[in-house]
Amino acid sequence: MKIGDTTALYVNQLLKLAAGMGADCDQLLADADLNPNELADDDNRIDLTYLMRLGRGAIRQTGRPDIGLQLGAHSHISSLGYVGLAAMTAKTLGDALNILVRYEHLNSQCYRGTSQLVAEGGQMALTFYSIAPYNAYTCFVVDGVLGAWAKLTYLLTGVTDLVRRVDIEFDAPSYGDDYQTAFGCEIRFGAPRNAIIMNAADMAIPLPDSSPQLHDKLIQICDELLNQIALADSYRNKVLKVLGTMLHGQTPSIDEVALKLGMPSWTLRRKLKEEDSAYQSLVDEMRRDVAMSYMKNTDLSFGEISYLLGFSTPGAFQRAFKRWSGQTPGEFRKLLSKK
Structure with missing residues (x-):
């Protein structure tokens, strides 16, 4: 999911620290679904999702929540x-x-x-x-x-x-x-x-x-x-960055996002169209990615996730989630609990 990134150097520092505390780094990488080759170049950018997964795995393996x-x-x-x-x-x-x-x-x-x-x-x-x-x-x-x-x-x-x-x-x-x-x-x-x-x-x-x-x-x-x-940095990514800071209990309009970016909404629409993108599709993409993160990494209820993502009702969120994943939120969490 596109929530940001960090350097491979920082990820390697976490792995080195976890290894010193007794963690199995190969297992950490496998559980996080992160290819070790991605960490060979310290300047390589690693999605923050992997950092979160590695941190969770390191805490579980070492029993050190203060990591x-x-x-x-x-x-x-x-x-x-x-x-x-x-x-x-x-x-x-x-x-x-x-x-x-x-x-x-x-x-x-x-x-x-x-x-x-x-x-x-x-x-x-x-x-x-x-x-x-x-x-x-x-x-x-x-x-x-x-x-x-x-x-x-x-x-x-x-x-x-x-x-x-x-x-x-x-x-x-x-x-x-x-x-x-x-x-x-x-x-x-x-x-x-x-x-x-x-x-x-x-x-x-x-x-x-x-x-x-x-x-x-x-x-x-x-x-x-x-x-x-x-x-x-494309306008698509600029919009996603702004949405990430605003998508909490509301669905920001393109006018609000354009204001944050310092441009008229019609200009933003045109820029996105030039990149074969559209505002509403980006809102849907951000909601999907954040929803997946909440489902995997938190114990929030479906109603709480629905509110945080700006859906009008929990039912609207559940329908959208099934469209994204092919599963209901309940089915998705059941599969996660079996892993």
Whole structure:
């Protein structure tokens, strides 16, 4: 399903960590239906669906629901490639964090949203978008991202305890006590967002590896890579990305999506037609993909899934699901439970 992607490098890091905890990586890949050849090139983009499957399998095999926190703790600047090097050679911590946000899509992208660095009075919040609904096998994604950010603030500056508070959108999980060990600061579960919060004054901390000339060259490379992604990004994919952030309890109109993309709806219709696509077919495609993900990865009821996807009634969702899969939602889940 098309919910976004990450690099093979990040997937390989998860597999390496899981193997160190006793997991059988060959079995993890087989269960996730992921070809190992896809991971041979660290720059290869891997659909986020596979990351979710691998994380679920790793948690099941190792019995370690805190694997995301461990993944964050094992992060390195080099894990972010050119983006990490550009951040490392920046002038200040604030400059470095802005680079991480600005070039986030070079390492991962998700149709649910993008990360942001937001000023909040005397504090700065580095926020990660919601991936709700959460379950025992999806929290690791948030854990891994926030944990990596916290680790990077130390790796970039050499200063500990820069993170003053961590906001977690989901309720405290079974391993909730481990967050204090991982972050060493106040943890707020059930918060309205996912974020690490720092003092605004700390954004001025100079970086020991700052190198203006090298930094400028690295920024140029990041810009060129980002432009390549933008040029390759079709209007079809742009619409799917926007739909992913809006398809929660409603079905956005093409006018609303066009507004998000900064263009008139008639222009968007024309652009999609030039790509042999149509808005309603993309809404149907996104609904199908998200529905399949909810069915496979959550215990949400059919009524809850119907609401989240903007269907008028649960019956309308069940009819659409049978059209997509040839099975009713109940039949689909029964088959899943037998695997």
